Amino acid sequence: MAVIWTIAQLERNTDGNGVVVAHWRASDVDGEHSGSSYGTCGFTPDATADGYVAFDSLTEADVIAWVKADLDADAIEESIAAQITASKEPVTAAGVPW
Numbered sequence: 001m002a003v004i005w006t007i008a009q010l011e012r013n014t015d016g017n018g019v020v021v022a023h024w025r026a027s028d029v030d031g032e033h034s035g036s037s038y039g040t041c042g043f044t045p046d047a048t049a050d051g052y053v054a055f056d057s058l059t060e061a062d063v064i065a066w067v068k069a070d071l072d073a074d075a076i077e078e079s080i081a082a083q084i085t086a087s088k089e090p091v092t093a094a095g096v097p098w
Helices: 060-070 073-088
Strands: 004-012 019-030 033-042
16 A cells, blocks of 8 residues: 555646645555545745746646645555555444344
């Protein structure tokens, strides 16, 4: 199992092309069991900062690195693993007896 991080959408300033919000998703699958998390990270772009990357030059890997640096990525991945474990070993069930 390995958590896959993706960027679902970016929001940017139209005047300077800086990313202000990244919508991210992290997910993992183990057979028929899966877990996921989705969220957003806000950024304050600074075109004068060292390492600034223009919107048109960004890669998904660039933005995933920003997101992981902004979040507790390890805790999110642990939560996804816990979702999968809970799916494999449920403590509740739904249904009717008839």
